[in-house]
Amino acid sequence: MQQKDYNRWLVVTGALICQFVIGALYTWSVFRNPIQQATGWSATDVSLAFTINLASIPFWMIFAGRLLPKMGPTKLAIVGSSVLAVGLLISSQTQNIGSLWALYLGYGVLAGAGIGIVYGIPIATCLKWFPDKRGFITGLAVMGFGIGSVAFAPVASFLVGELGPFKTFFYQAIYSIVGVGLGAQLMRVAPDGYKPKGWTPPAPKPGQQAVPAVRPDFTAGQMLQTPQYWMILVLYAFANVAGLMIIAHASPIGQQLAEMTAVQAAGAVGILNIFNSLGRLFWGTVSDKLGRMNTVAVMYIISAAVMFSMGSISSMVPYVIAVSLIAFCFGGAMGTFPSLTADFFGAKNLSVNYGLIFIAYSLGAIIGPIMATTVLARTGGSYNAAFVISGTLCAIGVVMAFITKPPKAPKAPKTA
Structure with missing residues (x-):
């Protein structure tokens, strides 16, 4: 109603x-x-x-x-x-x-x-x-x-x-x-085309992507036919691979790299979870000012830099800072990609369209932890190759974020 x-x-x-x-x-x-x-x-x-x-x-x-x-x-x-x-x-x-x-x-x-x-x-x-x-x-x-x-x-x-x-x-x-x-009981459907009182969508600046509020609405089928959908899916998957690998293995990685006790490593996991939560609000808010893809690029730059440095960490404090930054940016992806989906494909069909984008989460949940386990088994107990792979994916993600632009409006259905 x-x-x-x-x-x-x-x-x-x-x-x-x-x-x-x-x-x-x-x-x-x-x-x-x-x-x-x-x-x-x-x-x-x-x-x-x-x-x-x-x-x-x-x-x-x-x-x-x-x-x-x-x-x-x-x-x-x-x-x-x-x-x-x-x-x-x-x-x-x-x-x-x-x-x-x-x-x-x-x-x-x-x-x-x-x-x-x-x-x-x-x-x-x-x-x-x-x-x-x-x-x-x-x-x-x-x-x-x-x-x-x-x-x-x-x-x-x-x-x-x-x-x-x-x-x-x-x-x-x-x-x-x-x-x-x-x-x-508190949730209600917004009126079609709802705009808050006194708010007018700002005009786009020269060279800037179209304003989210005026983006056309894509159906799921129309979205799947755009290259932007597949770019965003892969881009989001990269964040999930890196983030969920660290989340799933944070305790054993801490015990191996920083020689932390199980209790200390559990504490690091708790801190990681807090930063995961805070990153969702922080980066989502930043994206309103900086732009979605610019924000995504910044998060991926941070994640890549941290991943490439993980193998050199040998003490507790740097380790906690490193995994907290990864979690902060992973949370940021969770908070930014829903609005990015609405910006690119409209808000009308977001409930279905974001579900199709969120398949990236399943891919990350499967690939990230399994990759870490496989690397660990094949390298005699070292996570270093997994860090390099994840860092490389994030670095590729930076490039993808800069080259992915909003799609053109979908073609209107032909009438007889």
Whole structure:
């Protein structure tokens, strides 16, 4: 339902609540070892549940994007939280069922589906209410997801210690459906062509790309036919490969390079997660002033420089600074690419179009950690080649950011 006089900041509040709640699912590292200890299953077998979860999210985002115009954000978010809750309830019975497939179905398939359905709704909804602050508002919305993960980690650790991992899944299911349900009540659809009172889209400066607010709207099919889609997909994948490789291996890398203890390395991971969250808002806001692709280029320059220097790090403080910078820029990509997608392909079909761009996240989630593990095995225990590969991808990304320009308006369909 469209409401012209609705307070758009209430939509943001609802978006933050929804993202905060589903962000709790990314405390997986708290659950992995206790699940192994309770079941005797290998780390590889248990970790596959999280890989399935990550890989499935973009495809459910695309599915939800097609339903969003028909169902609206409130109903669809509640559907997504219900799927997520069912997945967590099945996960809570994994030990009783005695099968890994319960964990794969519950945490992997259904929880991944629930997150995928919910995740894109606040982004697409908020962007249409804030044509004047696209970068800031998407950065703020996705920051909620990162903060939710950071905030829930100590809670999950306490509950897992007291109740075990499977019973914690049960309470997480209740938290998910209640929390998202509350946030969803605040979200509304912006009126078509909405502009905030007193705001006029600024005129483009000579030589500058077209103003985002006046970009034409591409359907998913039209977007897929442009070279810009494939450039952005690859560009985004590079950020995810580098960022998710570090996030997945931050603790063992710290123990190897900086000779940190497991406790110190865990502390570094906590700091990394905070910078991941802050980077989403910071770089999203910067992109409103500096321009999307210019901001992307700066983030990739920083990431490339840090990656190329990682092999020379030998103490704790430089290591924490390095991985925090990588996480800060990775978070920035998560906060910048939704508004970049709207700038290039319009806001009308963003819920589907960004889902297609977000496939890059699945690629990064699979390629980054596997690349690091493979390099580690083939080089006798050194991550250096993985750093060089990631740094090279980021360096290529800088060039791609400078040469990728907005597409021409799609051709109008022929009429008989």
